[in-house]
Amino acid sequence: MSEDVTERTDAGLSTVPEDVDAAAPAFGVRGWFRWAWRTLTSMRTALVLLFLLAIASVPGSVFPQRGTDPAKVAAYLSDDPVKGQILDRLGMFDVFASPWFAAIYLLLFISLAGCVIPRSVQHWKAMRARPPAAPRNLSRLPEHREVVSDDAPDDVLDAAAEHLRSRRWRVDVDREQGWVAAEKGYSRETGNLVFHLALVVMLVGVALGSYGGFRGNVVVREGSSFANTLAQFDSFAPGRGFDESSLAPFSFTLDRFTAEFQRGGMQNGAAREFSADVTFVPEPGAAPEKVTIEVNDPLVVGGEKVFLVGHGYAPTFTITDKAGEIVYRDSVVCLPQDGNFSSSCVVKVPDTTPQLGLTGFFLPTAAVDDIRGPHSTFPAPDDPAVFMSAWEGDLGLDSGAPQSVFKLETANMTRIGIEAMRPGESWTLPDGTTVAFDGYVRFASFAVAKDPGKELALAAVLIAMTGLALSLLVRRRRVWVRVSPGGAGSTLVDVAGLTRSEHTTVADEVDELASALGEPASSTDKQEEPA
């Protein structure tokens, strides 16, 4: 009997979905389909999928990923080709874009939708329905008080309804039967549903961003310019739906790049300040503006943003052939190899016969020792030097095979000399060619990015967080008041409450309501509660 009371009165009070054990399916396609759908949308399956999602993410942090560090992936593949190939087949270098990762989160979202949508319909109905009628025997409920009032039964019911309405309960009064029923905390389930639905919207925002956005990287030396067109990027990753003609028509010149580093102490050499002063032209013909781009302060152009993501040095070389003619003059971008900016440089001079190539290092603060050879001891240019090897022969540029500008193909070349130079020094090769190290400029690398889905994703995630907070912090509870005539014109008032949110109680509210309606019926109270 008491079980019936609870079952009837707590219907829909909990946010916990009914855990239906997926029973053995009836034969037939429909039966199987229904069974599959029920299994997929059950809480247990969702739980398993959550575990799978967490476990599937782990290799994404263990192995280098193409999306974040393609160079490391290439290094892994060349260091251990057999294992690398197997891992690559399994998608371990592209975990978050792999079909099996997508399978897990898509199943999870289908499971989520299959669970949340029917519950939303149910909740919508529940919100518009009347609170469930008062059970006949309120004393069977977990929180129950009995008080005595001098007012008439109808007045007590009115007072109870008024008390609850002013505290924003949803109230239903039945004068004939002599009860008030009230419910509060619908926002628990609302928040729960909103949270899950907003996650789906967030996923749409993420998809929209990767479909319609792009990300490009470009290295710009001091004194050089960049125009925001496809051809000028060093690397460019567009989404499938990105239209390159929609690139904002801006351009900028890097006037000066400044960097400051910690001197002395445990963090000697750590970066302290980076800033790129640029002359920015919003669109062709517009007035140029002086702008500073810093690490946490990107340049915003419409929907696109220009981020400062790296920097380095570009030593300037002038190469003169034996006839005294300048065959090369440029500042060459050198790739930083360590925290002190020992940077590897490659110069290719295709216009001489035989062709000439230089490889070596630019060292902002040069030092040489027996173990490490030439290296840099500080990232700032305190004592810059280059250590170069010269090669002659065939650069291999005419073979048509693609070449990296940062690598010299020495298969068909011979080394003809090696030399260290400080700014202003020059070096005469055996064939009479001179290589002058004129000095250096700095370069900055920029990322230009556009993500048309990020506002949607952010809005969705903010709504999701609100829903989450409601679903975890709001209590859903019901209270009932029942009146019956007492002796000598008084009214007996039963007040009871029920909540099914975990580890919460409705006792305080029941107490408050009871004391607002009458005086404790001390004698009856003791009888009802056996020790």
Added chain:
Amino acid sequence: MTTNETLAQLSNQLVYASMVAYAVSTVAFAASLAATKGRDLAQTSAPVSRRSAKAEKAALAAQEEGSVLVATRTEAETGLGGPDDGSAPLAPGRRAGNIAISVMWLATILLGAGVLFRGLSVMRAPWGNMYEFSITTAFAISLTYLIIALRRDVRWLGIFVVIPVLLSLGLAVTVLYTDAAQLVPALKSYWLVIHVAIAIICGASFCVAAALSSLYLISEKAERRSAEGRPYWGIGLAKRLPESTKLDGMSYRTIAFMFPLWTFAIVAGAIWAENAWGRYWGWDPKETWAFITWVGYAAYLHARSTAGWKGRKAAYISLVAFACFVFNYFGVNIFFSGLHSYGGV
């Protein structure tokens, strides 16, 4: 801007001083726990995990029949609850417990001053590297516990809070130590204050929740074993703790409160990442493990409302999720290289 070396030195000395005080507090908490008489485990109602849905209804029905006193019985029996009214002689272990709390206050004030001077020495929020993050987290854990202790009697929990605090400080001053210095450019943002401060609060609370979950697991097993009359090493400890269902509830409430905040820590990180690196989510190892931690706690919250998973299994999930948090904090900086590797390790 340069570092104020005097303040930085002072900060280091305060951190060491606080560790001494925490050690004293640990001993006092241990003495308090050992001296407590404890309750009779056999009287505890059947543990949650062994209840079927039907049994739970029956239990509710039993409660409806009138045994409403169940909930209030615990405090009196553990000998730890209830206010000190000064008139009655102190129950065994209470004096030591009170000393432990007082010494812990002293330790926490010393540590708080250490954190403050560290921040003042470089004029920025004192959580720019793993050393600073660790000492600030240790401070946050202690302060959270002490504030709770002002309102409730949680002396039994003290030792399980002070030990992680000491571990965190010990790691900070040995492995993670870095001199006070300015920040790398990537960290110069007001998001550092928001994102990292919330991560610190979450770390502190997850630590407390994990301690509660572990105690729940011990206590629940002890109750079951002593009802069956079988031996178990945890019985002596469990006697001195509140009922397992209460521990489970405390752990749940802590996580339920922290989970939205942890979500916000991740979202704040994403907003910052969008502004600093040009993408809000890039599966950097730190981001990946923050996500794994989030999924872990989400699984915990779901497990609590899934038949066959509540109770012990859910508690194990919460411990795994906390392990993911700890790994994200130490492991990711030590084993992987990524955009978050400026911790000074």
